[in-house]
Amino acid sequence: MFLRVFQGFSRAGRCAGALALAFAALPAVAASDTLRICASEIEAPYSYKDGSGFENRIAEIVATQMGRKADFVWSPRAAIYLVRDGLDKNECDVVMGLDTGDERVLTTRPYYRAGYVFVTRADRELSIDTWNDPRLKQMNSIAMGYASSAEAMLKKIGKYEDNANYVYSLTDFKSRRNQYIRVDPARMVNEVAQGKADLAIAFAPEVARYVKASTVPLKMQRVPADDTGTGDPIAFQFDQSMAVRKNDRALLDALNAALAAAAPQIQKVLSDEGIPVVPAAS
């Protein structure tokens, strides 16, 4: 087995035309009795090829509410490519879980709002209420995702460089030259549970499932607002929307209606997942 160090397209899509083939689209005619959902096979816990992602479930609820059948158009690639390679190419019609207001698309009214959290071991009884906390300065293994609000914040408080090597280790030092690499949220949580990470900083929906399932009791604490007083404040809370193509306003309206009607069921999925939702922004 050779490890594919340079990965352009995914292992599964080993073909120059992988873009087109990466989406195993069912018949091209999008009948109005189905809802074609762009979905990544590898984006747990949001989306996973067996349909176990919590946003897979929300998509099913919404489709049912619309009186349509959920038709998942699976991509073997990370969800970050879904808009460019799926939605914009008409391979599928709806993307779950984008930040509300993403300019590439039309986004629905938010169906939940959540924020970044510190994940720590319960037995450490760590409570951090400010980014100026001296304990943060002493930490050398802070698990987080690349190009996240957590990374931006660590840069701001001067912790990024000393911690970078630890973060690279979470992706087995795969070269990030020109390729998207995701820090596995299950691994982040596991690192905390095993005491290898001092803490993890992650978007709560991305880690909630693993925190809940951990045999070592873990704690999620909402991160404080950016209180450094320097530069533009870094945002830690985000509204999450479904998205459609910019010319697909009819579908947007239908989704908005269904989201409103299915709100209690969606709430239940989020709560089963263990996601601490925060009140929607006014």
Next chain:
Amino acid sequence: MRKVLLTATALATALASTLALANDKLVQLSQSEENWVMTGKNYNANNFSKATQINDKNVKQLRPAWTFSTGVLNGHEGTPLVVNGTMYIHSPFPNLTFALDLANPTRIKWMDKPKQNAAARAVACCDVVNRGLAYWPGDGKVPALIFKTQLDGHIVALNAETGETYWKLENSDIRVGSTLTIAPYVVKDYVIVGSSGAELGVRGYLTAYDVKTGEQKWRAYATGPDEELRLAKDFNSANPHYGQFGLGLKTWEGEAWKIGGGTNWGWYAFDPATDLIYFGSGNPAPWNETMRPGDNKWTMTIWGRNVDTGMAKFGYQKTPHDEWDYAGVNVMMLSEQTDKAGKKRKLLTHPDRNGIIYTLDRENGDLISADKLDDTVNWVKSVDLKTGLPLRDPEFATRMDHNGRDICPSAMGYHNQGHDSYNPDKQLFFLGINHICMDWEPFMLPYRAGQFFVGATLNMYPGPKGDRQNYEGLGQIKAYNSITGEYKWDKMERFAVWGGTLATAGNLVFYGTLDGFIKARNADNGDLLWKFKLPSGVIGHPMTYTHKGTQYVAIFYGVGGWPGIGLVQDLEDPTAGLGAVGAFKKLANYTQMGGGIMVFSLDGKGPYDDLGLGEYASN
């Protein structure tokens, strides 16, 4: 003879003369055409042999004398060593080392098969190559040693006679993303080793160890505070416009220098008269230039460092704030030539990945010339010899708001790790060139929770002189005069001439090609005089030695490395391997993986002319 200074302490004097002795011995060995004691043949790193038995008149009679397989596939870079009748052969990961008796290569004299952390191969960026070995001649008390690097970051000293491990230590920690692919380098009683893994947050460094004990003598970084850069008090005093002090911090935003790259995994040269070693530091990190504003000193720098102290006398940054991945680690070749003004000068010539071939005065770092490796280089219009700065063409920059089209050279450079040669009699450098350009299409993909991915799609293809329809014409071989700046001749090749060249006084230049030929050309005019199809493509350089009166030419075969990444890893997406898979998509039509050496001589003359040699004989 070394003059003993009365002012020196007895201890220092004794130490100094011991060092000088070991050094002299290696110089002496390197002058014999029976040996090839270091990767570049000698401290001038000129890959030049005075042997003339094989010459332009008879080279077409070259035939295989014997061969040896390393048993390892993947790319074989560098060249074997020959010392006192023994050939030392290295392999890519798992980094095997073999010693063969040239008088009778039948039975392997010794073999070193290290146990390595397999995680290392996941960390290595571009195939699992290794660039070679180093030899230290011994001092009577400590035996002669062979030094090797392992991908897992260890440097090992082996008894040259027995292959037993003499000492072993960790130079680079793969747990922090640092691997070793470089050939170690011996000067005096030091073994000098670089570092790899710039993109993984490794801050590049160069370390000198005591050959006898492995004790660290000094370590110099490529970025950071002056003390850790090891800048001499008179650093760049001859060329203050290159920059002097404090810049390893000031030319970075915040503390980005801590993960700023500038590793060195290329080649070295040494001048016993200046006592300086010469080498280049590599690209800054991270790859995305928008994340590291500033000149990013001292990445991409030609260094002259005192070998005893590691203190830098000069540093010339070729590509401030690199945007193309033009890692500046290529070969440094030393020559003594008369410049245009009629002055005899000690020179250093360096064909850089950025498409410029630089010649510096190696005593003080003066920039003498900076010529394009090919007239199709376009990211830079010219290099201002007064300031040393490249005059860039913004059309061929790599910015987030700009689709770069036909940027030459590509990220692979017009010249990469190949170890080239210089024929002092003809004042010609023989350069193996990549003729590859690229499109650079940036993109920014937002995700959720404020996350995003900034990247670029790279497509590589033959330069303007190649065949862009058929993806051939990706390389060149050229003869260059560094004083006139002129190319005496040049020839196109189907693929990049990745491994480098060998020059001999027989009016010949030898090199291997990715499609699996070893070729010999007339040094004066480039005419093709001989070739042979090898079992697999070449990414190393040929060497020559004379044994029992017969001159041999040896070369590694074993395609791989960056150009062969698609073939080795069976990749098909053209943008994989940063675009190398697309550029070399035709390579697999010509060659497949392999690994070993082939040894040639006139009419195949060699040890097995004696049919009894290597035969089983019952008692």
